[in-house]
Amino acid sequence: MAPRWILKLENIEKDFVFHLQQGTRIVVFDRFSHLFFPGRATILTGPSGTGKSTLLRMIYGTYKTGGGHMWARRRGRPVDIAAAEPAMIYTLRRDTIGYVSQFLRVVPRVSALDTVIEPLLARNMELESARKKGRALLERLNIPSNMWHLSATTFSGGEQQRINLARGFIAPFPILLLDEPTASLDLKNRRIVIDLIKEALADNTCVIGVFHDPKDHRDFADHTIDLAHMLNQEVIQP
């Protein structure tokens, strides 16, 4: 029996129209289709500007999809992300699709620990158990305990990145999107993140990621999609 997909992209289309720049239109995806499976890691490759981050943001619902369908299986039922109402996108973000971006969006006055455990609280986990889990993960990612109660506003780039990673990995998601999660980390912390990714895969998470350095994904990548080879991008000047 063929394995059951968790995410199905069906003829998706995406373009950007820049009204303030003489209406220049950039076509990024033109009827692109792909299947993604649980427990498998798919790496998106290609030079910058080929749509790697765009694809992740479309799956997360941040970028609107121009055409086609993006089916995510939530609790066994397919939901079309491309057509979902805002409330459904929020539901998917709470329990189905996780996303670790390159940069942490820091909220002033909220402690690093509370930033990390927010996804658990959103699932109604009790505060103390959530904090316990959060502390363990921050410790694993080598964030010194005297920083946990501080706002991440003043943290270094690498520290903010690790807070962001802790937030992304604190709760299990069936689909996990990673946008250069190791970019500003030293070797020791990279290895920890790679271990976290492997654990998520063993836990049957579908990982879709963009990595700056191929060394970071070579021992867990199941499959790569080279967006440069799709040659599907064109810039249209009106």
Place this chain on the structure above:
Amino acid sequence: MTRMPENSSQPLLAVQYLSKFFGRQLGCHDISFAVSPGEVIGVVGESGSGKSTLLNCIAGRVKPSNGSVFFHSSAGMIDLCRCDEALMRKIIRTQTGYVTQNAAQGLKMHISAGGNIGEKLMAGGMRHYGQIRKMALAWLERVEIDPDRIDDLPATFSGGMQQRLQIAANLVNAPKIMLMDEPTSGLDVSVQARLIDVLRKLVSGLNLSMVLVTHDLAVARLLCHRLYVMKQGEMVESGLSDQILDDPRQPYTQLLVSSVLKP
């Protein structure tokens, strides 16, 4: 981002085809949207785009020229623009809070901070002095005002404190929805951060809905689940906050988003 409510099938507030003309001058035109319990909606756009007019129509402070403002009640959805005036007043008084940019307009400056809160509690039917004072103290603490200041006049408060007092005075009677007109403008950034933090906690703790009118897109991103963009009285674009701010489609929204200076 504040937490999104679990179930949002039944709207708390539904605005339908709402228009307001001031003589021949357009305030807002043909606006429709719904707010679910616990949901925070942002209305963004430049000055004069009709944001405040829209908010004032919802708050019953301005009578719309056309359209409806439906409010969920135990008797079903009630159109505030069509129902009996007394019922409209009662729903507005008991179910909504209204916070203005200028705290001096929303507060009574000649009575104490505790008095400002107590007055609302008495209007809500509370009579016992000790009880009123106890609640006023609890609310001051909740909005991070030193309870020792309970007997001071709001005029002796900083702008940020006045704004938090105004919020407390509006929340004591447990409204279902807060209508806020530029609550963070005119405050310096550190004070703004504190106000935003207080609002975030209140919204998720009380399952409060909010319609927030602001021209500050960073505040909108932080607090709102969904955004509506207004231009010259019309609603030009709407969607998830990150969709509107990261992937704006309409020329006006692109202009609005690209005009913000990033520190």
